[in-house]
Amino acid sequence: MKTKTVKSIVLSTLTKHKSLSIALVACAITVVISGLIPPLLLKQVIDQNLVKGSSEGLMGSAIIYLLVLYGIGLTDFLKGLVLTQLGQKIITQLRSQSMAKMHRLDPSYFTETIEGETVSRIINDTEAVDVLFTGGIVNMSIDLLKVFGILFSIFYLSFRIGIVTLILIPIIALLTRIFQKGMLKAQRQSRSLIGKMNQQVSETLRNALVIKANGHELTMMNRFKVTLTKHVLSNEKINSYDSLYPTVIQVIKAISIGALITSFLMGNQLFISIGSIIAAIELISNLFDPIENIGSELQSIQQAIAAIDRIDEYLAQKEESPRDPHFDLTSILNKGLSSLRFNQVSFSYEEDQVVLDKINLEILGGQQVSFVGRTGVGKSTLLKLVLGLLPVSEGEITLNSIDVFKIPHAYQRYLYGSVDQNFPMIKGSLRQQITLGDPTITDDLVIKALHKVGLTQLISQSDKGLDALIPIDLQPSEGQKQLIAIARAIVLDPPVLILDEISSGLDAISSAHIQEVLREVNKKRIVLSVTHRLSSLQDDEDVVILFEGKVRLKGKCKDLKENDPWFRKAIQLEKLSMK
The missing domain is CATH 3.40.50.300 (P-loop containing nucleotide triphosphate hydrolases)
Structure with a gap:
């Protein structure tokens, strides 16, 4: 199977939902263009009405100005709505593909990778990709388009102001790149430490009783504190970059506007009207707003880039060898003695x-x-x-x-029945404990399996019968749980039964009863068991x-x-x- 990447999954989702993708592009273009209209209208009002003292067309300009502002707000709302819908579809697809990948992974992955690392990639990292799409790359693309649109409008008003503004862009780009590198490094470290903390918390919960019994609470707490401290320091770096960047941008913005006003007051060296100078100031203010937003969006993007790297690394993991697609179950079952x-x-x-x-x-x-x-x-x-x-x-x-x-895994239950020393209870009814949700297993097969292990009395213990919920309606003992596990294993009458320390932890009477049941159900089967x-x-x-x-x-x-x-x-x- 071809290895999928985050990029291919996102693109396939956008292609699948073309109407939403087109609506997003339309909203983005409308937001960019409509944002250029108010400063130009302001120039016209100042030069044609305020400077000349004329009220002709003033009401019309005011109405248009207000309508444009309302239009900008409405379009921005629609953009956010479409973004949220697309983001949810992308994250759903990412998590679905990640879970599907887990079922195809080579078994060596589970022996080499800590549990918390995988959980972090499927849950936390995919959430970061959603943030990237909804609050990062799309908004940054719109802000970049706004920058180009504003630059074009400034050049239209004054070539000289346009040149000065254009010189500022490389300076801002250089500063942005410096902050970008620092944030990326800190974000990757933060993501890695989150996965480590997830693992440590899971490990502590799984072994809580052992830790308490041996008095190792302080040891586990100190180990967690070391990782937590590293994570806090990493986040402090991220917050420092995130706080400093917009401050630097605001200082550059104030200096630029101050220089523009000073130049106009010192004899109008720019040779433009007062309306043009006001419009230019408005446009420059609007220019720095998207640039400042880009700085904030960079944090989301850098965080997501680190997450994407981790998800792509997970999706690229080696998969187990393919099973026989032409496998015929009868090739085993119809050969008689196994x-x-x-x-x-x-x-x-x-x-x-x-x-x-x-x-x-x-x-x-x-x-x-x-x-x-x-x-x-x-x-x-x-x-x-x-x-x-x-x-x-x-x-x-x-x-x-x-x-x-x-x-193939789909056929294994017809060939093998497996019983572990710990019965994995599932949330559901007595029927579901046996069938595991397989609709092909009828109630007659379930009752037959329960009869073979001597548990038909469980059906009559509750008015709900096979629909009785465990452990709400029925509270089976440890011995009964193992018998339910045996019933689950033999319900499809497999030729091979595998038992892994199933009597471990049971009392002598329960263990003897289970051995008696096994002697009855094991006739003609291959039975493999493990014991110490x-x-x-x-x-x-x-x-x-x-x-x-x-x-x-x-x-x-x-x-x-x-x-x-x-x-x-x-x-x-x-x-x-x-x-």
Whole structure:
């Protein structure tokens, strides 16, 4: 898929909404042209009426003057309205594309990037782009057009004043560039620090109980204060630039108008009428207004440029390899007994850190295989490889001869049922806990799945049945939550069931009940599970012991107990440690 950029997304949005874009251009041109009329009308009134003492046409000029002012206000209002509508459409498209990108990202992105950084780019940085469009680049373009229009009008009144005014432009442009560079650097630093603060706050919230239990509140607070102080200093730089720039512009404006009035009072060295001099002063005042606005708009633009760089960097991130667009679900489901093969499978999160090394296994339907090993040995990583969530570094994993990483995500639920140790509750009804909003899953399938795990009583506990809200109408226990998770996993009758430490944290009775349910629902399925405890294994289970990324032992639990001294000793040591 072609990498999108902020520029391409903005242009496509403007093209899609042509009527609003045309209306914006029309409003901008009208605002620029109408803004030149009042000073020229003022010149005519002074020269033709006030200087000559004549009232002829004065009322008409006054009416036109007022109508133009009303027209300027109305057009400016319409411009703001159109800008807001277009800005909202742009930010909606940016966030939609950013979220869509997240679902296509290569898994390595999530292991290398802090959570707060991504949140900041999708929420905060896209908001800055909206500010850029509505309060930055469009208004600055209008102000630039005003500058050119005013310059043209000043030259029309007096060539000499026009030349003097023209000389001021490079001076102002140079000052603007100096301030621009300083603001850009400070804005980029500020954006980066905002992302860091988001991450630190999220991390503190996630680990609040651990932090309190270990008395590390002060440590976390001091770490946050360091980042906060850097952010404050960065914002102080931004505010200094933003405050100083308009002050400098106002000083230049006062000097220019003062010089113009002095020149006229010293013998009219400019050789123009008093009406022209008043109009010129008005135009010069109007000239500095858009230039001053440009300074304020520069802050929004520089902030947005830094945000655009970060969004473009995010949108350019590597995406996961494309899945098979011609995948046929029946190519797996219609082959009868399932077969899951690991052929020389190796995996590394980083090149120099091998997690799994040349794993070779074959697992058939009806087999229940438990992967055992210490924390960090790669058990959960292996399950993610089977689910196709991570690509293997070397080798291949196939389900009925189909590479699992080529299976599109839309079909994976028909092939895999996955249950984690922590049941991810969603906000919704009992039905939605099972279906996850999939309209193809009927109520009959939901009831059948709940019956298999022994939870049909939940349906009758509330008058709402499957529409009962969790946890408002129903408050399932931890054991029941895991059973709901199993029902969610088996509702589409997938040939492979993956269990990751599902009994962790449960009491012995709940754990035994779940194991009994699993023995019932696991018939004819390939079942892969992860556990730390050798003593929890059943004699009829197939066991794969992982050690330093390799298969240390494999076989039936009963056979390993009888024939392998290392396995027996490991069980004895585990029992002693539990005592």
